Amino acid sequence: MVKKTIHEINAKIRDGSVNVVTAEEMVDIVAELGPEDASREVDVVTTGTFGAMCSSGVWFNFGHSEPPIKMQKVWMNDVEAYTGVAAVDAFLGAAQLSESMGMEYGGAHVIEDLIRGKSVELHAVSHGTDCYPRKVLDTSLALADMNQAIMVNPRNAYQKYNAATNGSRQTVQTYMGSLLPNFGNVTYSGAGVLSPLSNDPDYRTIGTGSRIFLGGAQGYIVGQGTQHASADQFGTLMVQGDLKKMSTDYIRAANFTGYGISLYVGIGIPIPVLDEEIAQATAVTDADITINILDYGVPSRDRPVLCQASYAELRSGCIEINGKDVATSSLSSFKTARRIAAELRDWISRGEFFVSMPVENLPADSSAKAMKETGGVSLVSEIMSTNVVTIDKDASVYKAAKIIMEAEFNHLPVVSGDNLVVGIVTAWDISKAVSQGKFDLVEDMMTRKVITAKADERVDVVARRLDRHGVSALPVLNNEDHIIGIVTSDDISKLFARRH
Amino acid sequence: MKVKINISSEIVTKPILAESIVETGVLLNVSQAHFDRSHGEVVADVLEEHFEKIRHALVSRGAVVTRLDTPIELNEDECVDCGACISVCPTKVFSMDKDYSLLVDTSKCIQCGTCVEMCPHNALALINNKHA
Known part of the structure; x- marks a missing residue:
């Protein structure tokens, strides 16, 4: 049994005798020596990841102007930052879009420009107070001009992430990139063998207070990230670090066509090898980590899972979906993840970076809830007309025309003797029948394929059905298939007009 | 041509x-x-x-x-070697080297521009296709 303490490992870092390897190198070491000898041999395993992390941003303190201003709204290069805090503090979100350039430029680009040493145009407005009289401010600031620029990323370094494909007939533009129709490609993200949380899945050494590599500088883990779902191995981290010390090698703005802006963030986390269990965990390979492949062609929170694949299979460049070979693309850079793990390894070997134990562990069994929605969910029963007039299939076209004129609506459901809907007739159908000289029975000119709805269905679902079938009304049926109402596109328009 | x-x-x-x-x-x-x-x-x-x-x-x-007559151009300063372009290219212009650097074989390029839209880092450009 090997037991090491964090102090013993840090003493070795100090005297230069520490043995540090990357998580990729650790795979072979554990395979060769076994976990016990590997844990004796290796003191620290370094991980790394470099991918799109939208939930990122920077807290700035701009310094006080003369006369001072209590900013109420502030823009950096025309990208709005949140300043609903003290006078000259603001949080710039990476995914916020420029008000003039839209998806071309956003918070992530401001962050990258600042690291590159460029100045940004700061514009702020205020109502003016006795203590902060100024109402408008315009200036140009570089990173060196700010008091603080602290990157605080609410959700980074997903333990693993679902892969994406598209089963619909059109290309969809997503935060997982362009997804080609009919399962034309698969995109995925994550460093697999080098993924920080996948190398410490029980969060024994990664937690609140852990010192990490963030964007090329030393940073810290604040705690669990938002949407941390450890029960499903979808752990996330909230991290912070000093933007002034970061490098554009590891912080890069990104544009996803049709989706928007994100920030590529480089994170490396050292895992102190305290015992053989930790050594074993850090021997995880790409083949050991399996993820779901979801159909992003379905525009819903609950996208269908088509199949599963390991990072090893995804990295091979091709996987099989429904018997067809589909090309895969990584969105995160494995090359940069390797560079981060190697750089962190070198920092520790050179005695420039010390490892730490968490002051608080990450939650072990948490899951992410779906949103509770109280407003805006309307059901068909709330908007349908219940005084629906029907016509018998054996009635004449003349009678149908008369009913439509008298009742002043366009859709007349056709019923059979047992009150089941067998067709639908519209004013247009009647015009067509008349133009063709057919004046016989309703049954001969009705539309037989009737698209229907249920009273407890959601209006948005039914609206999509109307659109898909190119019709403007649906008879509403009960469980016995008897007609209880009718819902039209007019009803939906009125609902929408009321709400907005 | x-x-x-x-x-x-x-x-x-x-x-x-x-x-x-x-x-x-x-x-x-x-x-x-x-x-x-x-x-x-x-x-x-x-x-x-x-x-x-x-x-x-x-x-x-x-x-x-x-x-x-000008195939896809890669700006190496912007490219982060993610490989997003690989799966959308119809002619396999892009591939990963053993060290996970992006390889570009421009001789295969049919200049369709799909990769230009895909690239998250604006590292790919088609000069001819921009304004025709």
């Missing part, structure tokens, strides 16, 4: 391509085609020695013909 043929909305319903091929006997190998209400755009391969002939036939019918 590759050519791009743009057909404006006024003449999009006429069989310009077919007429030009029949008239000149020059074969076009169409690698991509897009038509909508506003315009039509076709990218095709044609032998260099036949280019002038087919160009003349197409232009006389109102089409705009552009030579596509």
Whole structure:
């Protein structure tokens, strides 16, 4: 049994005798020596990841102007930052879009420009107070001009992430990139063998207070990230670090066509090898980590899972979906993840970076809830007309025309003797029948394929059905298939007009 | 060589391509085609020695013909070697080296521009296709 303490490992870092390897190198070491000898041999395993992390941003303190201003709204290069805090503090979100350039430029680009040493145009407005009289401010600031620029990323370094494909007939533009129709490609993200949380899945050494590599500088883990779902191995981290010390090698703005802006963030986390269990965990390979492949062609929170694949299979460049070979693309850079793990390894070997134990562990069994929605969910029963007039299939076209004129609506459901809907007739159908000289029975000119709805269905679902079938009304049926109402596109328009 | 043929909305319903091929006997190998209400755009391969002939036939019918002689260009300063471009390319221009650096074989490029849209880092550009 090997037991090491964090102090013993840090003493070795100090005297230069520490043995540090990357998580990729650790795979072979554990395979060769076994976990016990590997844990004796290796003191620290370094991980790394470099991918799109939208939930990122920077807290700035701009310094006080003369006369001072209590900013109420502030823009950096025309990208709005949140300043609903003290006078000259603001949080710039990476995914916020420029008000003039839209998806071309956003918070992530401001962050990258600042690291590159460029100045940004700061514009702020205020109502003016006795203590902060100024109402408008315009200036140009570089990173060196700010008091603080602290990157605080609410959700980074997903333990693993679902892969994406598209089963619909059109290309969809997503935060997982362009997804080609009919399962034309698969995109995925994550460093697999080098993924920080996948190398410490029980969060024994990664937690609140852990010192990490963030964007090329030393940073810290604040705690669990938002949407941390450890029960499903979808752990996330909230991290912070000093933007002034970061490098554009590891912080890069990104544009996803049709989706928007994100920030590529480089994170490396050292895992102190305290015992053989930790050594074993850090021997995880790409083949050991399996993820779901979801159909992003379905525009819903609950996208269908088509199949599963390991990072090893995804990295091979091709996987099989429904018997067809589909090309895969990584969105995160494995090359940069390797560079981060190697750089962190070198920092520790050179005695420039010390490892730490968490002051608080990450939650072990948490899951992410779906949103509770109280407003805006309307059901068909709330908007349908219940005084629906029907016509018998054996009635004449003349009678149908008369009913439509008298009742002043366009859709007349056709019923059979047992009150089941067998067709639908519209004013247009009647015009067509008349133009063709057919004046016989309703049954001969009705539309037989009737698209229907249920009273407890959601209006948005039914609206999509109307659109898909190119019709403007649906008879509403009960469980016995008897007609209880009718819902039209007019009803939906009125609902929408009321709400907005 | 590759050519791009743009057909404006006024003449999009006429069989310009077919007429030009029949008239000149020059074969076009169409690698991509897009038509909508506003315009039509076709990218095709044609032998260099036949280019002038087919160009003349197409232009006389109102089409705009552009030579596509510059394949996709990679800006290495912007590229982070993620490989997002790999899976959208129809001709396997992109691949990963053993050390996970992006490899680009521009000789395979048909200049469709799909990778330009895909690249999250604006590292890919098609000079010819930008404004035709």
